[in-house]
Every structure is written in structure tokens, then in C-alpha cells.
Amino acid sequence: MFKLFQKDRCYIIAEIGGNFTNFEQAKHLIDEAVACGVDAVKLQTYRAETLSSRAAIFEMENTGITSQFNLFKKYEIDETLHHAVFKYAESKGLDWFSSPSHQNDVDMLEKCSVGAHKIGSDDAVNLPFLRYVAATGKPIILSTGMCTLEEVRESVSAIQAEGNSKLILLHAITSYPTHAPNVNLRAMQTLMEAFPQIDVGYSDHTLSPVACLAAAVMGARVLERHFTYDKKADGPDHMLSADPAEMKWLVDAVREFEAMRGDGIKRPAESEKNTRRNNRKSVVLSRDITAGERLTENDIAVKRPGYGIAPKYFEQIVGRTLAANMEKDAVLTWNDLA
Numbered sequence: 001m002f003k004l005f006q007k008d009r010c011y012i013i014a015e016i017g018g019n020f021t022n023f024e025q026a027k028h029l030i031d032e033a034v035a036c037g038v039d040a041v042k043l044q045t046y047r048a049e050t051l052s053s054r055a056a057i058f059e060m061e062n063t064g065i066t067s068q069f070n071l072f073k074k075y076e077i078d079e080t081l082h083h084a085v086f087k088y089a090e091s092k093g094l095d096w097f098s099s100p101s102h103q104n105d106v107d108m109l110e111k112c113s114v115g116a117h118k119i120g121s122d123d124a125v126n127l128p129f130l131r132y133v134a135a136t137g138k139p140i141i142l143s144t145g146m147c148t149l150e151e152v153r154e155s156v157s158a159i160q161a162e163g164n165s166k167l168i169l170l171h172a173i174t175s176y177p178t179h180a181p182n183v184n185l186r187a188m189q190t191l192m193e194a195f196p197q198i199d200v201g202y203s204d205h206t207l208s209p210v211a212c213l214a215a216a217v218m219g220a221r222v223l224e225r226h227f228t229y230d231k232k233a234d235g236p237d238h239m240l241s242a243d244p245a246e247m248k249w250l251v252d253a254v255r256e257f258e259a260m261r262g263d264g265i266k267r268p269a270e271s272e273k274n275t276r277r278n279n280r281k282s283v284v285l286s287r288d289i290t291a292g293e294r295l296t297e298n299d300i301a302v303k304r305p306g307y308g309i310a311p312k313y314f315e316q317i318v319g320r321t322l323a324a325n326m327e328k329d330a331v332l333t334w335n336d337l338a
Contacts, residue, residue: 002095002115003039004139004168005199010216010254012037014227014247017044017099018075018237026085028229030092036247037255040095042118042224043085045109048072050102062176062236075235079108086112097141103132110136118224121145121174121203127158134162141222142167143203145174149194156195168222169195171215172203177240183211185218192219205240209250216254225250280306283317283332291324292338300332308332 004011014033020026033041048069056068063071077085082098089096099118100106106117116139123129124147133140140159144152152169159167171188183206191200201222202215212223226241242250268276286301297318302311308331309317321338330336 004095004116004141004222005166009258010220011039011201011222012251012254013040013042013222013224014038015042015044015224015241016227017042019226019228019233019235019241021075021077023081023084023088025229026081027088029227030085030089030094032229032244033227033247034092034094036227036244037251038094038227038247040097041089041227042096043077043082043098044075044101044120045082045098045105046072046076046101047104048076050104058236060176060236062239071236079111082108082112086114100133103129106133106136110138114138116141119143121147121172124155125151127155130155130158131162134159134164137164137166139166139168140164141170141201141224143170143172143224144191145172145203149190152191153194156198168199168201170201170203170222170224173205176205176236177207178205178211180206180211185211185215188215188220189218207240209242209246209253212250213253213257216257223250223254277307278305280304281311282306282308283311283314284308285326285328285330285332287328289322289326292321294319294321303329305331309334 016026016029020029030041051072052068054069057065058068058071059065086096095115097114097116097118098109099120100109101123109117117133117136118141119130119133121143124142124144142155156167169191171191173182173184175182188200188202199221201220202212203224204212212225216223225247226237227247228238228241228243231238231241231243281302281304283300284303286299289295289299295318300317302314317332322336323338326336
């Protein structure tokens with residue numbers, strides 16, 4: 001079952017697109033992703049010819065200055081490899097989908113019976129393309145890097161105008177890598193406030209898992225993080241990807257947080273029942289007292305355990321008498337008073 005819209009559980013995506021060029025590498029990544037406990041793997045589907053002109057350059061920390069066309073040409077994968085990777089991911093129990101970059105890519109992914117479409121930040125304001133993807137009726141995960149809030153509103157409207165309400169928004173920063181001062185996780189919460197009927201998450205390009213964990217704590221319903229078998233492998237995305245140890249830590253930390261989050265009702269935890277009884281305090285006798293003897297403030301004290309008369313009734317006990325003889329440190333109950 002596609003796990004994308006399960007409630008009360010953060011959906012964790014391992015982005016493996018760009019980090020493999022053959023099936024063996026992809027298989028290795030998927031095996032590692034399964035071991036980490038992620039929910040899905042995601043590819044990148046593009047053709048250099050339909051994605052980039054030969055005039056476009058990258059000028060980023062992870063690429064240096066280089067030709068976009070040449071880099072995309074090096075890492076594009078064909079339809080046959082898509083099918084093989086998707087089939088293997090499914091055999092391992094993972095959800096799988098991709099980020100198309102052109103209408104032709106969407107058509108190919110639809111032939112693969114993809115379960116959802118992820119839209120990268122580069123196409124976040126490409127309204128004709130968004131409408132084309134929305135018309136498939138498949139769920140859309142939309143990264144919003146480089147966007148203003150008004151641009152996000154326009155994109156959401158374009159998708160919903162096609163009758164597609166199965167939408168998730170991801171806060172993202174399109175810097176590779178993204179450093180801490182630029183992450184701006186509160187913008188994710190701004191999206192939550194602006195679109196209360198839409199699930200919101202975070203797509204990460206930082207160099208550690210901290211931002212993803214913080215996003216989960218701040219309410220992210222989806223987390224996407226690049227994933228690699230080796231941060232030093234050849235390719236621009238490996239350096240900003242989680243390796244298996246890091247991804248495992250992240251998944252475990254998010255699941256532990258979800259277990260800790262609770263339902264918000266302030267009440268004693270089930271595990272506190274015994275400690276509530278044993279570690280709270282009650283009114284006890286400070287000395288041996290005989291039946292009928294009137295209690296003074298010096299005759300009683302507040303001590304553990306907590307199954308007797310609560311300390312808030314201390315003053316009401318002063319001046320009362322006991323129904324029977326009792327020894328020092330006896331825990332008083334209302335039945336003990338005459």
C-alpha cells in the first residue's frame with residue numbers, strides 16, 4: 001500500500017536520483033535504503049536535451065562552474081533502467097517515484113505506473129508543466145525552493161484547477177549544499193499556516209541530518225533527503241547526501257520522536273502509576289500517637305509514599321484525633337481519623 005498519506009507518521013524519502021548510473025549501483029542504494037527503514041526511494045527523470053540549453057551553467061558549491069547540459073547528459077538514465085530500478089524497489093517493499101522534468105518524462109513515468117510525481121523546485125512555477133502533471137490525477141509532491149509565498153499560491157491554484165487535490169508541499173532551499181543560516185525551517189510552518197488543508201514537509205540539501213529531524217519535530221509530514229552509499233563517490237550530489245549510517249540515525253530518531261510525541265493530553269503516563277503511588281508524598285505521623293489524642297502540627301509530617309492523605313489537606317488534619325493507636329511514620333488515611 002502506498003504509504004504517502006498515512007496520518008501521524010512522517011514519510012521519509014531517500015532521493016537516489018543522480019547518485020547512480022547503472023542497475024548495480026541503484027540496487028546497492030535500494031538495499032541500503034531498505035536497511036535504513038525509509039518509506040520510499042525517488043529517482044530523477046530527465047533528458048539533457050529537454051531539460052537544459054547548452055548555454056546554462058551550474059555555479060554552486062557542489063559542482064563548481066560547469067555546463068548544466070553536459071552534467072545532465074552524464075547522469076540521465078534510460079527507460080529500461082527506470083523500469084528495472086522501480087521493479088526492484090517494489091520487490092523490496094518500498095514506495096517509488098521520480099521527479100520528471102518534461103512532459104515526455106511524465107508520459108514515460110505513467111507507463112511505469114508510478115504512484116506519485118515529485119516536482120523539483122526548478123519547475124515549481126512552471127505552471128503549464130504543473131497542469132500537465134496534475135492532469136494525471138496522481139499525488140504531487142511539490143518542492144518550493146526559490147519561491148515566494150505568492151508564487152506557491154499560484155502553483156497550488158494551477159494544480160487544484162485541474163481537479164487534483166492530492167498535493168504535498170515541501171519547503172526547500174535550492175542551494176547545494178544548504179548551510180544552517182539559510183535553512184529557514186520556520187518558512188515550512190508559514191506554508192502550514194497558509195495551506196492548512198495541505199500536508200507540508202521538507203526537502204533537505206544540508207550536510208547533516210539535524211535539519212530533517214528538526215523539521216519532523218516542527219510538524220513536517222514528509223522528509224526528503226539525498227541518499228548515497230559513499231559521500232566521496234563521483235557525482236555532485238554525493239557530498240550532500242546521507243550515507244547509510246546517517247540515514248539510519250535519522251529514520252530511527254524520527255520514529256523515536258513520533259513515539260515520544262504522544263496525544264497531548266496532560267495526565268499520568270501508564271508507566272507512572274507505581275511511581276505516582278510510591279514517590280509522591282502523604283501526611284504521616286511524626287511520633288507514636290494513641291487513639292483519641294488530638295493531633296498538632298508537630299505530630300504530623302509530609303513524607304513519601306503517596307497513597308495516604310494528600311499534603312494539601314495538612315491543615316485540615318490538625319486538631320483531629322485517631323480512631324486507633326498508630327506508630328510513627330504511619331501513613332494516614334481518612335479512615336484513620338475519628
